[in-house]
Amino acid sequence: MTRFAQGVVIGKFYPPHAGHRHLISTAAEHSDELAVVVLGNRFENIELADRVKWLAAEFEETNVTVLGMPNDCPEDYQSPAIWKAHDEALRIALRMRGVTSIDAVFSSEEYGQQLAEHFGAAHVLVDAARTAYPVSGTLCRDDLTAAWRTILKPARQDMAVRIILVGAESTGTSTLTRALTAHYRKRYPELVDVPEFGRHYTYDKFAAAQAENPDAVLADLVWTAEDFAVIGERQNELENEAAARCPLVIADTDSLATTLWERYYLGEGSHGSYRAMTQLPRRDLYLITDHEGVAFEDDGWREGEHRRAEMTEWFKEELTREGHSWILVSGDHDRRRATATEVVDLIIAQRNRFTSPPWATRTVLAGQP
Structure with missing residues (x-):
């Protein structure tokens, strides 16, 4: 040529x-x-x-x-x-x-x-x-879902519907995330789990501490700003990897939540996770799981029952400060799931609706009706 x-x-x-x-x-x-x-x-x-x-x-x-x-x-x-x-x-x-x-x-x-x-x-x-x-x-x-992998990756990152669940310890965040993922996977087979990376990071950090001192307990862990920087950046990566695969992302926490946990453990003066916040992906909706009406379950990795109300308030304030859309989901599990699916269905329908002027032509490929 x-x-x-x-x-x-x-x-x-x-x-x-x-x-x-x-x-x-x-x-x-x-x-x-x-x-x-x-x-x-x-x-x-x-x-x-x-x-x-x-x-x-x-x-x-x-x-x-x-x-x-x-x-x-x-x-x-x-x-x-x-x-x-x-x-x-x-x-x-x-x-x-x-x-x-x-x-x-x-x-x-x-x-x-x-x-x-x-x-x-x-x-x-x-x-x-x-x-x-x-x-x-x-x-x-x-058919956006069928064609998703053919769309350029930068476009997929912005076009994916992103639903982020956050909440204080033992407020049902992970339970609701799993329920929503199971519900929408029927429609989106490529929908993948976006777990709370900080929890897995904690497991590894504690295992390393016990390797040095078999008598170490969870309260002995020393957290640093760099720990939260790693957690925040990896949380972003997990979310973006999910968006590359599927037009719907349901994430159990995000890097914005990481900044609040950093504040919880290290105080207002620590900002390690804030560099991940500068690359926070676009999102459609946050669901905050209410602490009220949910019994605290100590699974051996939690330590904040007395601060659940405070943490719930932090989420409301920070999401409002950053201009994000959020809903406090309360009631029993069925009520929470119903609240979530009602609005998520509407968001999906809105984001997947493509408008065109009346003169727009349609491209029909060979073999297509």
Whole structure:
């Protein structure tokens, strides 16, 4: 294939998927510089800025420049006037980023030929039959769960619905997490457990202490800011690994909760876990398990019955301070689960609903109805 000085790829990338990556990678391989123009309109409910961010992250430190162009113009491939409106908006968007001439337009659609002719450029058709990657934006929007692994990882991280459960010791947080995970796994087979890493870290830390002193007890453990830094960062990693696999994440605690446990053990002046907070993934909802009406069960690893009310208050205050949506789940187990599923179902329905303008076309792959 010929190499070009300046290549261009345009598309909605709604959402960006493996087929888009193949198209852009192919174009980048055969261009000295490649401009990827993301077209977004007000009738679509994934923000243009997000699509630009995701593609920029996917092609970071390459010869690819990603730019966004708001474009509310209708589509009509038979209308010269509409073609002119699109082409002029694209020309200005490129010129404002220093691209004044185009040598090649890379696309997987026949319309790329007409676009290339407008700019006096070559048209390079890439995998028009979608045989290399049998996926389309239409397919992703129709069945997000089935297409999840084909969506670019940066997009999956932001698009996943994230439900985070937090609470003081022995308030039923883990019990409710397991119940919700079991409930939603029927719909999402790829839904994975996101456990409380701090508990497992405590097990390992105590085992190390006993290896040095067989008489050591839990109260002998000496906690440091670095301990909480490790816990917070690993908690983020576990959550993000789950989001990469499934469009729903249900997590038993998070790195924000880690900052409160650090305060609990080391006081207000310790901030080891706060570096994990700077990378806190986006989330949809926190569920705080109420301490009231739940008997304290000492499993040998707990020590805070007398501070449960205080910890519950800390969660309410910190989540409010950080501007997060949270619900205090109270009552017996069935009531708590019902409260949670009622709102989570609505969040899933809202986040999985993709809107498009009436002129939007659907891409149908070979073998699809």
